[in-house]
Amino acid sequence: MLLTVGQDNAIASRLGAALADVESRFAAELISDLTCVNSLVAHVEQYRGKMLRPMLVLVPGFAVMSHDRDAASSSESLPVAHHVIATVVEMVHMATLVHDDVLDDADTRRRGRTVNAMTGNEAAVMLGDYLISHAYHLCCSLGAPAVSRFIADTTNTVCEGELLQLANRKNWELDEGTYFEMIRRKTAALTGACCRLGVTLHDMNADGTTIDDGEPLADALQDYGEKLGVAFQIVDDLLDLIGDQDTVGKSLGRDIAKGKLTLPLIRYLQSAAATEREVMLTRIESVRDDADPTVDASVTTIREHLCDSDAIDYAKQWAQKLVDQAKGSLSLLPESPAKDLLVEMADAVVSRKR
């Protein structure tokens, strides 16, 4: 997510410094005395992409600083807790990527080979476990049980979303409501939690407790993060369907091969005439689990049919609507370069090509 951040280079440079610190903390947390562990971790660090989730902790953190304090504070650093939690959410996200690639039999991620393709599913399962264990370990270093419990509560929800999605593979009757519930849990729960923590970590007491009894600003920012997360997942699903694999840099077309219904297909199946629907279902069912979607003729035809219908535009409109709602949730924040950045990040979710 390459952001231009308008005129304000100060916020870009503060964010850049904070993200660099997150990268250092990430590497430091994962160091092992075992070479075999370190080389797997080094590989996974190449997965690092947009760092969206750390940004969703840090930028709301900056925005609330502008809110609480006078203008002079705009050069201040965030409390260390923001940096720690930004690292934790990146580690949680990386763990889900590693396990997702096992679930999807994906072989390419960020233009490199996935851990499962390179060293087998076994190492990928265990490496994901190593990442998630270290995420909790790092989180506990804050000495803030309520924060740790909130993170664990969030990962509970993420797992539920993934299990709901698995339970609905090849369920051609899947309705929009269940699809949204699924991605709310598997993707938006974490992005929402990031933004909430960006606010509430400012109020952490010395004993690790936080004042977070549903304060309006925390609720509003969590809402921003959740809406943005849902929109992000819709666009991710669209890219899997109609993106350019070289641009996106990861295995695409996996959703159809794996029987994962996403918004365009749900829309198509629910609005197509009965005969078209039957033809589409027959075609989808003919795609083998291990098909290569980049060359598979059925996958190509399915894509063409979706593009010829209103299904793609329908999903894009949903993403745009959610992004607009997300930006609306920022109304409680006073104007600041950090707030502008949150708006820009929301817009980038719908315009992104990778």
Added chain:
Amino acid sequence: MLLTVGQDNAIASRLGAALADVESRFAAELISDLTCVNSLVAHVEQYRGKMLRPMLVLVPGFAVMSHDRDAASSSESLPVAHHVIATVVEMVHMATLVHDDVLDDADTRRRGRTVNAMTGNEAAVMLGDYLISHAYHLCCSLGAPAVSRFIADTTNTVCEGELLQLANRKNWELDEGTYFEMIRRKTAALTGACCRLGVTLHDMNADGTTIDDGEPLADALQDYGEKLGVAFQIVDDLLDLIGDQDTVGKSLGRDIAKGKLTLPLIRYLQSAAATEREVMLTRIESVRDDADPTVDASVTTIREHLCDSDAIDYAKQWAQKLVDQAKGSLSLLPESPAKDLLVEMADAVVSRKR
């Protein structure tokens, strides 16, 4: 682990009540509003076996109560923290079982089908993640960051052990030192942590901090748990090799099929004459990853050769030696029915047939 507990039915009944409470907490923690999640969890609860790890929190807990207080306290319940942590370690263990079965392509566990065999590796990966996430979630409910961090530190080590084992699959040069290091991490780190917490949770302050600066009793009990854990794993590896599948109730012979070297094979390869060693290596390398070890002729021959050598006895002697050392670590504890039970549990590790 069916224990007779000598003459003292009081300790057996206190332990039974505590374990029943652990089962309730386990089920309560994992309840979801999603039916698909609850049915997977219900399946995994059938994996419940010996409950060794909860016992390793609870029984040292009882033993320290007898130590600290007068005889009247022998009917007292343990602090709730012991019950919570006993549930946490059972959940961590269950998560490792679910992911281990993915790693081992195992299809039978506790006489039932494994999650991976029943619903595919994908659901098993995600269900394991759900269990581990809830384990940390429950752990954080104690409001004791140092305890949570110690648990996470332990799971870091467990994952390292698994990764070390994976990195050494089909490494026919594997030495005893690396084997012991591997099982110390993947198995004994958790059993040691259980016993340490059984002691230190008695000293938890109201703010969740514990007094644990390497007190001799905590060190001694951790040592007991680690020795017992290493012995347990050696016996587990022996059962995989020479156990009776109907008695053990899970897929056996996986270690040879998966190229996992265990103590008897390491011993054989290091002590056999050069020609015997070559014959054995050729035979092992001929076993396919997906071989059915119960009928595979090469696996049968490998077993016969190991049984004809001193390799099996050598491993059994190691297990016995470690159990004796574990019992020796109990010397700081005064005599009590709980201490007798710890001795009995150690003996049961070497005598068990499943």
